Amino acid sequence: MHVKRFVAALALVLGSPFALAQTIPGLSVVAVPGSYSEPVAVRAPHDGSGRLFIVQKGGTIRVVKNGALLPTPFLTVAVTTSSESGLLGLAFHPNFGQIGLPHNDEFYISYTRPGADPRLGTTPDQVIARYTVPSLGSDVANASGTIVLRTPDLAGNHNGGDIHFGPDGYLYSSMGDGGPQNNPHGFAGCLWKKPADFDQGTCGTNPTGTQYFLLGKILRIDVDNRGGAVTADMCGSSGISPAQYSIPADNPHVGTSNTCDEIFLYGFRNPWRFSFDRETHDLVIGDVGQNTYEEVTVQAAGVIGGNHGWSRCEGRHYFDESGTGTTCPAVTGTIAPVLEYSHSFGCAVTGGYVFRGPSARLRGTYFYGDSCASALWYASAGAAQTDWSPSGIQDTTLNVGAPYGYGEDEYGNLYIAQSNGTVYKIVSDFIFDDGFED
Template sequence: MRIIKWLAGTGLAALALNAMAAPPPDLAMTRFPNASTTFSTPVAIRAPNDGSNRVFIVQKGGTIRVVKNGTLLTTPFLTRAVTTSSESGLLGLAFHPNFGKPDLAHNTEFYIFYTRPAADERLGTSPDQVVARYTVPTPDSDVADTNGTIVLRIPDLAGNHNGGDIHFGADGYLYISSGDSGAQNNPHGFAECLWKKPADSNRNSCGTNPSGTQYYLLGKMLRIDVDTRGGTATADMCGSNGVNPLEYAIPASNPHTGTSNTCDEIWSHGFRNPWRWSFDRANGRMIIGDVGQGNYEEVTVEAAGIAGGLDHGWSRCEGRHYFTTSGSGTNCPATTSTIAPVIEYSHAAGDCAVVGGFVFRGPIAPMRGTYFYSDSCTGKLWWADSTLTPTWDAGGQNDTGLSSSGIYGFGEDQAGNVYVGQGNGQVFKLTSDFIFEDGFEQ
């Protein structure tokens, strides 16, 4: 490692410790785990909080691979059949907070989000999007049991706009993102509807049209309690359709539990396709990359500790601009009472689909608080200072200039290092020789 001297107690040291959250000048994308390893469409990189030094690579085709102590293991962690057409596939992985901890309950459990095979029974006209629970034989196992249990089902009518990213929050509940069904321009109003409705090309028929196949939980962020099982499903537990015995409960503090004819799993709504999102491990913020329609992409934030029930605006707004609501300009949230993005960018430069990333909380001290994200069409790797308020893009976007291939997903390991998964199968770790702590390089 290069030796770079920073003098504690001097103006230079103070400048280094109080600078904006930004990448160091030698930020690099280092091939992971080595220069010769290629994966198949890596859409997520995850690691349990178990001290095992393992990194799990989620491949869209249905296989999860394990990198342990820097070596790719020969046997996959899990392989299951999925539908892979369009944006469908194996899309999410979340380890139970107790995973790998022998003395705690649920220490062998993890959850995945995937599109069911086309031959499976379905609730809508397209294969279901589902959350399933799997286990490992022992907490330190590198190969999972092959039989899983479906926990939650979402009916769908197209192969795109699936969301599919899942994470456990600091509250111990599982959060799930879902897309608005794939129909362009949100003609059915699924993103706004808190209840059930058919694909009737009517945005205003939420809960009023009982005819036809009913769709629900689309264009949402969901929150469920996966540790409480076997209860009796209520009429407002929409995702429990076809799941018996019941595999989850509704947290009592979910925002719609006090009303009837609202799906109680819903945490927030008004999303088009929240394809990739994350929690900031330092403060619990939820940071969501929501793929736009034809003009604008956006990243929005929900602070930790809120009561839920926020409306993120689609399809009245696309980013900070009006879409189906009358008006012009960038003040859409001000007139619709929806959530304004912290980042918005247009398609003018060929960008077309935001990929939400992670706030860096790893060992490169000056980079802590830097949010990394991308666009899958141009492959640009951007960064933003997440300590800014109210927006992170007041001065425009910051391009690292490091990537030229489409990025499909991000991840972090137990230490907080950030990883990048590209559509060409390559996975990278963000690295730097500038590792400062207390004013000195380590």
Template sequence: MRTHVLVAATLAALAFGASAAPPADLALVRIPDSTTTFSEPVAVRAPKDGSNRLFVVQKGGVIRVIKNNVLLATPFLTKSVTTTSESGLLGLAFHPNFGKAGLPHNNEFYIFYTRPSGDPRLGSQPDQVVARHTVSPSNPDVANPTGTIVLRIPDLAGNHNGGDIHFGADGYLYISSGDGGPQSNPHGFAECLWLKPADNNKNSCGTNPSGTQYYLLGKMLRIDVDNRGGAVTSDMCGSNGISPAEYSIPGANPHTGTSNTCDEIWSRGFRNPWRFSFDRADNRMIIGDVGQNTYEEVTVEPGNSTGGSDHGWSRCEGRHYDDASGTGTTCPATTSTVAPVIEYSHSFGCAVVGGFVYRGPLPSMRGTYFYSDSCTGTLWWADTTGATWDSGGLNNTGLGSGGVYGFGEDENGEIYVAEGGGEIHRLAPNTIFTDGFED
């Protein structure tokens, strides 16, 4: 019967042009129950290992496990982190081979966090780092507490850390980093491809050797964490103080082979790409980049991208030139930067939270992108089949929520919402077909 229902739904969707949209009776279902709360959850992640487990990343440094809809008493991992401002434990990514017997790296996962204030640092504030941890085959619900630092990013403020990490379909690890925190990107970190001091000069990229050198800020990075153990080269900016290297540079990265560039850089021009995701259908990278004065934006890099794109900050905020008035309209026409697929003004919110494209079991909803704003908690949706996803304006699901900090998806493509107040919800369509069977 279920096969009949799904086939009928698919045919109906095709007959009506397969426009991606949520059903009218979409709901938020709290998990694992109506009473369990988490401490500042920022992400929900799931390994593709057949276990159907959900891992809740808490900003304070703890990862919890929901297994068979039950919250396990023992945390998966507890990490000492700095939690000032937007700092903390911010990202989690399971290796694509995680939990798959006989494959290499099948016990590895990666986290992004802010190191404790007492740890060695490269900049004036604690480093933002990516670390590798493992689990024991005897108990995959509890991680080994000792990890290995893979990559370090010097920082000079507690905000604009980015901190999301995901493996792409190419098997490489992608890492988002913010522009360092100071308003209006005064030092030009988001545009610079090489070493850069905090000198209030956007034009001194790679030319001013004085002071602490900051790098890899305001970027999307791509590294190969499987091929490691080699010598650290001068273009591996994230390996400062790490030897031998815990990653290598993919040969097809856009700045490989050029001198005076940090070759981990995949794309640039971000203010604070707090949450991003990959569409599992075509590997599009979808990035929510938090704006400053007037506009929030969501941008996309296609699945066949070769990298090297400039997303505009701080010349552009959304589709607008970031001049003194904030009213210019020359981006990206005169800047050759990536145009957002979604833009909204601060009359609707103040900090975009990038989400996921639904690829779950309901055919009519596949291709729908869900995202939010941490200041309002409004849950929006967008049809991703066009070039501009907000051509008809913002689409409100009507599902009010607390301030949203992050999203997640499980093995089946279902989407989860993490609220700053501590609740986790699953988006739950409750569609009934004419034959009386529920999808």
């Protein structure tokens, strides 16, 4: 997301030839009951309750149950809301609501701490915290939680903030590069502590001043195995003891010195929203670009680690490397996006989910959008991790406003949280076209 470019980019979009109108037959949206303040995510635990949980950037999580918005919030936390800061993510433990299983009362949130709270950097910390419910099925959570991980920050934008449990049971979270334009400090490409010194070449070499780390990354941690000692390579545990997580043994930088072992992937500008394909288990990441290109990248299931390019590349193009053209990922050895588009169409990608729900003809379709373009787009999530949209942007032509975030329910139905406070469910007239059981 990039607030300063919003008005200019929107004017550019409205005045340009826009996306191709290739509406999917029978596709429509219906509004979820209720009105919401800056909804950024929609989540549903796998507990059989059918509830939807709407995450509001201002610090409140609302519950839709049995077709109605409940009057009492599920949780309210104090957050910083300036720029892109706020309550940004929610993830229910895979065992949430399951009788007799461990951790069945736990859920996790990601947010920006209030300005008055202690901080590690020059602006409020980005944190992940664990909360619980007083009993299974409760519609109101316990009010207090435990900070699990904290990251120093230096600006109010590029916070990432999305969190999900992966199919491996580990918690994944996204962090933006800290906010300054042109990646002057080189945080996204550094795997260790790094000062804000306007020098991309000082990763881990300058011990003075505030040390920033974990910015521009996708993190992967084990929140079930906790309580041990905090080690030097647990960069997100500053001031937290005992440790509230452990490092998965197969994380890519385990066993190397001077690396933050929470790091699973690196080289991101602002991975604002990401998701797991519930069928293939691929990790699909929408990374907001800067000058010219927006991108969606995929980390194939089972592939551990990798550099997704920023700021050597923006999309499939060079950014701060010498050279021109679309060969940047091949030459730099970074991971190429499966989908990119130029700023003639938008300015801040919000991805998205691969549909795996009850409508057979929609399965394998990736729905995404752009917060500057006020459009819902789609692509085919092919088995090969190459080009998901060879014919360019495909527009559903549905009027859904500016999408801020997405979600899916227990059954795989997809939802869009948009800027004016409406949450939409994607529906198809052909839900039974492959037989009643679908």
